[in-house]
Amino acid sequence: MSYPSNSNIHLFRNEILNLCKQDVAKCIQCGKCSAGCPISPEMDIQPNQIIRLIQLNDREGVLRSNTIWLCASCETCSVRCPEKIEIATIMDILRKLSLEANIQAGEKNIVKFDQIFLDSIKKRGRVHELGLVIRYNLTTGQPWKDVHLGPIMFMKGKFSLLGHRIKELERVKEIFRLSRRIKSQE
Amino acid sequence: MEIGYYPGCSLESSAKEFDVSIRACFTKLGVSLKEIPDWNCCGASPAHYLNEELALSLPYRNLIKAEEAKLQKILSPCPACHSHLIHVYNEVIRDPGLNQRLKNIVGKEFKKNSVSKHLLDFIKEDIGMERLKESITLPLKDLKVACYYGCLTRLPDVNIDDIENPMIMDKIIEAIGGEPIDWSYKTECCGASLSITRTEIVLRLVKPILEAAEEKGAECIVVACPLCQSNLETRQGDINKKYKTSFKIPVLYLSQLIGISQGINPAELGLNRLIINPTPLLLEKGIFEK
Numbered sequence: 001m002s003y004p005s006n007s008n009i010h011l012f013r014n015e016i017l018n019l020c021k022q023d024v025a026k027c028i029q030c031g032k033c034s035a036g037c038p039i040s041p042e043m044d045i046q047p048n049q050i051i052r053l054i055q056l057n058d059r060e061g062v063l064r065s066n067t068i069w070l071c072a073s074c075e076t077c078s079v080r081c082p083e084k085i086e087i088a089t090i091m092d093i094l095r096k097l098s099l100e101a102n103i104q105a106g107e108k109n110i111v112k113f114d115q116i117f118l119d120s121i122k123k124r125g126r127v128h129e130l131g132l133v134i135r136y137n138l139t140t141g142q143p144w145k146d147v148h149l150g151p152i153m154f155m156k157g158k159f160s161l162l163g164h165r166i167k168e169l170e171r172v173k174e175i176f177r178l179s180r181r182i183k184s185q186e
Numbered sequence: 187m188e189i190g191y192y193p194g195c196s197l198e199s200s201a202k203e204f205d206v207s208i209r210a211c212f213t214k215l216g217v218s219l220k221e222i223p224d225w226n227c228c229g230a231s232p233a234h235y236l237n238e239e240l241a242l243s244l245p246y247r248n249l250i251k252a253e254e255a256k257l258q259k260i261l262s263p264c265p266a267c268h269s270h271l272i273h274v275y276n277e278v279i280r281d282p283g284l285n286q287r288l289k290n291i292v293g294k295e296f297k298k299n300s301v302s303k304h305l306l307d308f309i310k311e312d313i314g315m316e317r318l319k320e321s322i323t324l325p326l327k328d329l330k331v332a333c334y335y336g337c338l339t340r341l342p343d344v345n346i347d348d349i350e351n352p353m354i355m356d357k358i359i360e361a362i363g364g365e366p367i368d369w370s371y372k373t374e375c376c377g378a379s380l381s382i383t384r385t386e387i388v389l390r391l392v393k394p395i396l397e398a399a400e401e402k403g404a405e406c407i408v409v410a411c412p413l414c415q416s417n418l419e420t421r422q423g424d425i426n427k428k429y430k431t432s433f434k435i436p437v438l439y440l441s442q443l444i445g446i447s448q449g450i451n452p453a454e455l456g457l458n459r460l461i462i463n464p465t466p467l468l469l470e471k472g473i474f475e476k
């Protein structure tokens with residue numbers, strides 16, 4: 001499908017196409033993606049609507065939604081789309097675009113969790129699960145969240161007190177320093 | 187046979203029983219596991235959510251470490267870790283430019299000599315059902331098992347089995363003497379990491395999965411993923427409280443059930459680490475002796 005190159009209507013569609021090779025112009029709005037999406041009840045914009053809004057060039061509306069953060073990457077939508085659009089892949093790139101645009105995330109805590117998680121990798125090379133959960137609860141102001149599970153998890157040895165630190169930590173730090181949020185096309 | 191092993195972060199702590207049971211039953215099968223030296227976290231979903239190149243370069247370093255240790259096959263029990271490793275492998279084969287870019291980030295080039303396999307792949311292709319059956323000394327006596335796959339078959343580049351109706355775990359359960367139930371929730375989503383950030387969504391998703399398993403007469407659920415295990419088992423108490431239900435159905439790792447059927451000591455399989463103790467059920471079925 002081709003569009004007049006001077007038209008701005010398809011800017012967002014073209015952006016997505018360039019970044020992740022998924023063409024929303026193919027979408028026929030059958031709704032299968034949303035029908036099968038396990039998280040759709042909690043989403044403010046349904047997956048098929050996200051695709052439609054990209055077609056309609058509503059960049060800001062899409063990037064502000066909580067949908068892109070609630071998406072659990074379960075891939076149900078992608079494997080069922082009759083037009084073979086990888087909706088989950090589009091959700092992936094939308095999250096990065098929303099961070100690039102500094103748009104207040106529709107789900108602040110999820111972004112916090114992800115950041116703390118990556119921080120843990122940067123500090124040790126691996127994730128220390130207990131430290132991660134504690135830091136997440138404190139940062140998000142819910143210190144008592146899931147404490148009822150604490151004693152049993154400890155008793156069962158599910159949490160190690162000390163995390164492991166890998167030897168080539170400097171290398172991992174370098175990987176963090178050099179990695180770009182959106183894949184460079186070099 | 188010696189193969190590479192990538193346990194991943196969960197298997198070092200909350201899913202330790204997945205790790206110990208895999209080691210125990212692979213020893214029975216004559217396979218020795220060699221951990222990738224100094225491996226790092228694969229980045230899990232947070233890297234995937236926040237930084238595209240990080241999500242590729244973290245697994246890339248692990249592939250290099252495996253290659254340097256001459257490990258051609260890597261067993262990765264966590265489906266998410268496996269999907270990330272195999273995805274990076276496929277992408278660098280498809281796109282030489284990407285391999286160059288990742289080499290610049292990680293500092294070394296991956297020569298494509300190490301490839302990841304999931305536990306299910308490995309049992310199916312490298313061990314084979316016949317050899318598995320030969321290692322069985324305590325068949326599961328028609329224990330009714332609900333095989334739960336979650337998103338495993340849909341994850342990028344995983345390609346293990348039919349996407350909507352996988353049967354591979356069901357066949358393994360049959361091979362070790364259990365009775366897999368026929369049910370329609372085997373590939374429903376468990377909510378994955380929303381368990382920490384939006385717990386109530388996970389409770390809403392897991393409740394119908396447990397109901398469906400019980401309705402079809404399942405006596406336990408078997409999984410091959412640390413997140414599935416934790417969401418299906420650890421959250422039963424919260425579900426009971428919220429929905430006034432009374433679920434108490436054991437959720438075991440596939441490697442634990444295989445280990446039981448191989449007659450391995452329960453402590454070596456980490457059965458005592460499960461929150462819902464499966465021992466009363468195993469005694470009642472006569473699989474364990476009183």
Ligand code: SF4
Nearest residue numbers: 027028030031033081
């Ligand atoms: S399933 Fe595919 S074609 Fe149907 S609405 Fe969703 S994106 Fe469009």
Ligand code: SF4
Nearest residue numbers: 037071072074075077
């Ligand atoms: S990948 Fe995301 S949008 Fe697609 S079905 Fe799963 S949760 Fe919904």
